[in-house]
Amino acid sequence: MSTADSSPVSAPGQTPATAALLRRRRDTLGPHSPLFYEEPLHLASGAGVWLTAADGTEYLDGYNNVPHVGHANPRVQQAICDQAGRLNVHTRYLQDRVVEYAERLLATFDTDLDRLFLTNSGSEANELALRLATQHTGARGVLVTDFSYHGNTRSLAELTTGLAVGEEFGDHVRAFHVPDTVTATGVDPRSLLESSAAQLDAALGSLQEAGHGVAALLVDPLFSTEGMPEPPDGWTQMLGEKVRAAGGLVIADEVQSGFGRLGGAMWGHQAVGLDPDLVTMGKPMGNGHPMGGVVTTAELLDEFGRRNMYFNTFAGNPVSSAAGLAVLEEMEDRRLMAHAAELGARVHRQLEEIASGTARISARRGSGLFFGLEIIDDDGSPDARATKRLVEEMKRRRLLISRIGPQDNVLKIRPPMVIEDHEAQLLLEGLAESVATVLR
Amino acid sequence: MSTADSSPVSAPGQTPATAALLRRRRDTLGPHSPLFYEEPLHLASGAGVWLTAADGTEYLDGYNNVPHVGHANPRVQQAICDQAGRLNVHTRYLQDRVVEYAERLLATFDTDLDRLFLTNSGSEANELALRLATQHTGARGVLVTDFSYHGNTRSLAELTTGLAVGEEFGDHVRAFHVPDTVTATGVDPRSLLESSAAQLDAALGSLQEAGHGVAALLVDPLFSTEGMPEPPDGWTQMLGEKVRAAGGLVIADEVQSGFGRLGGAMWGHQAVGLDPDLVTMGKPMGNGHPMGGVVTTAELLDEFGRRNMYFNTFAGNPVSSAAGLAVLEEMEDRRLMAHAAELGARVHRQLEEIASGTARISARRGSGLFFGLEIIDDDGSPDARATKRLVEEMKRRRLLISRIGPQDNVLKIRPPMVIEDHEAQLLLEGLAESVATVLR
Known part of the structure; x- marks a missing residue:
């Protein structure tokens, strides 16, 4: 077995069913097939920008561009x-x-x-x-x-x-x-x-x-x-x-x-x-x-x-x-392109506000419904660790985003195009709180 | 426009609707996107081994392996x-x-x-x-x-x-x-x-x-x-x-x-x-x-x-x-693998009989539900032209097969795995008649 395993086989708080599925996955797809998060997210269903985990928890998808017109459209x-x-x-x-x-x-x-x-x-x-x-x-x-x-x-x-x-x-x-x-x-x-x-x-x-x-x-x-x-x-x-x-x-x-x-x-x-x-x-x-x-x-x-x-x-x-x-x-x-422009512009403005509240966010990037926030440490260097912690903190708040960039320090927010205003607000509120928690 | 066009834009007997579709196809996918047959077959629906053309004609599919368990299973x-x-x-x-x-x-x-x-x-x-x-x-x-x-x-x-x-x-x-x-x-x-x-x-x-x-x-x-x-x-x-x-x-x-x-x-x-x-x-x-x-x-x-x-x-x-x-x-x-062995063996025997009736079929090949018949001319050389004519003659009889091999002279018969005995008999009867027509 590899020492560089990327799929955890068990983690604290995992249900026995999820742990068993992880083992079966490892025994068929192998230990390297990538999985998001410290503890993988076991999904059962989706609708619009919402994803429901196997344990019934609902997550707001702020990351996936493949379900462009919404999960299970x-x-x-x-x-x-x-x-x-x-x-x-x-x-x-x-x-x-x-x-x-x-x-x-x-x-x-x-x-x-x-x-x-x-x-x-x-x-x-x-x-x-x-x-x-x-x-x-x-x-x-x-x-x-x-x-x-x-x-x-x-x-x-x-x-x-x-x-x-x-x-x-x-x-x-x-x-x-x-x-x-x-x-x-x-x-x-x-x-x-x-x-x-x-x-x-x-x-x-x-x-x-x-x-x-x-x-x-x-x-x-x-x-x-x-x-x-x-x-x-x-x-x-x-x-x-x-x-x-x-x-x-x-x-x-x-x-x-x-x-x-x-x-x-x-x-x-x-x-x-x-x-x-x-x-x-x-x-x-x-x-x-x-x-x-x-x-x-x-x-x-x-x-x-x-x-x-x-x-x-x-x-x-x-x-x-x-x-x-x-x-x-x-x-x-559904005029989704215009929607991306309109809602996107509002979200970019709000991200700007979140960014202006902390020196740890050095830049807001992107356009339309594709958003990036660049995270740095107190010395102004790219902070991949804090970025990862933000992604995990968002998940704890049932909000899914990810990260990109050569230094892995750009938060990647790219929800399905059907995200509505109130859903974007949930994402932004959770982000503001996560920023306050992680980037103190 | 290319001189090596592979998609006919119109052919005798074509309905205006099919001719129009061919033109639209050419104007989007281009002239080289391959199409089977001298006159392309315009399909509308399928079920099991049967395909229905846009004009309502039914064809028995003796060729396609992608719809393994039958069209529209x-x-x-x-x-x-x-x-x-x-x-x-x-x-x-x-x-x-x-x-x-x-x-x-x-x-x-x-x-x-x-x-x-x-x-x-x-x-x-x-x-x-x-x-x-x-x-x-x-x-x-x-x-x-x-x-x-x-x-x-x-x-x-x-x-x-x-x-x-x-x-x-x-x-x-x-x-x-x-x-x-x-x-x-x-x-x-x-x-x-x-x-x-x-x-x-x-x-x-x-x-x-x-x-x-x-x-x-x-x-x-x-x-x-x-x-x-x-x-x-x-x-x-x-x-x-x-x-x-x-x-x-x-x-x-x-x-x-x-x-x-x-x-x-x-x-x-x-x-x-x-x-x-x-x-x-x-x-x-x-x-x-x-x-x-x-x-x-x-x-x-x-x-x-x-x-x-x-x-x-x-x-x-x-x-x-x-x-x-x-x-x-x-x-x-549906025990399709065993079915391929059992029905396949019977069809191979019947193909052997068809082959034994003419010197123009020099070999029967394949195994299970994958059949090949090698077509030669009177001098014993590979006969790609006759093979092509057989494929077209079969289509005229509403039976779909194709051809393979370096000399393009092996009839390729490879129906969906769900083909039933009576359907295989239709294919074999049509083949015997086509052989009699083309390889006189």
């Missing part, structure tokens, strides 16, 4: 039920659902991004986007940020900078730092821009010199895993232009920032002014039903399709398509 | 419905369903294969198995057959020999030919074994000499894409031993041969006597719900888990687990 459930009772086949037979879904999804993009490949996950989507980019450019080099994660395949592991992987960092990959105007208080944004430009030039030049060339930039427009740094004005455009000038394509990984999460736009790249050749998506797409996709231009799709017999057995099946359609319909009928 | 539908209405979250919260499923699935394996990673597809499963093998061995080399397909990621594209990919064949990959006792009539099986041994030695030696070493053998135990060749006795054991002696792990890709399809055993590797370190699965696992998995030993899982933070957002969620459980329960309650 009735419309999504009904759509899956109906279609699973009718037909579920691959796309080599002609069927309506996948075409309806593709049309509906593509309508949310700028006009040149008008073709869709469907996959089963964000990992499969990023894999495919990289295949398109490397084949199109004839180059291998990839540019990523210095604390990022884009999926669990080997090609993606080779460019992972944000968590532990057994593969060596690819010699065809270069990582750059996202400049942050929030942390760099007192620094002239222009000097941030210039130093970042020099770093990007060096990275791109190094890929060229090594003979790899530049195939693609692969970035989350919101830089979620990176802790949501806020680059200076003009930086995002510069990033895209430099990559294009070096011959590479721009891939926007919208697994976290897409589907209206940021409030002001359906897609993160639209919100930040990045102009991608390929957009990848995953998590919220089917409200938990395994779905991913790559949106691109007709030219890139056509070029790839001529050279490759790409087929994906499950992707685009009518049940997945029905789930995806239900998510889009629910978003539209 | 009520038990699978109910399981998905119930669970989607209750809870669908990732595995970082503790939940019962995934553990129940893992226990149930692992019980079908030999005792040393007692750990499970869940994924969303066979591609993700093969990716993960290769990551485990390369990290375990510290080697890169992979051995595959000379006409195989294991998935659509980049690492898998680099070792694809059975269809067009834009990536170059990996310099760390060697392909070998599966010796076939059926075609090599009159050849002493021992000499087949010896020449194959020499070829395997050369491939493994070449990987060692090039400095790649041997990470893994990756094979479908049934060699489905390869056209189901039947190697001589002792060959499979020899293959595994040689790979192990060279330091590599054995990966059995059970995407096509698993879940009782071959009748005599739950898994293809058990049926053919291959002793794998890793078993990958996909297609039939969730009856169409996107699911895949890697089964391996506690040691390999533990080694990988210590080095890698492997997480898969959708995999193992309670809805997917419920779908997987329903498939296993349905298989057990």
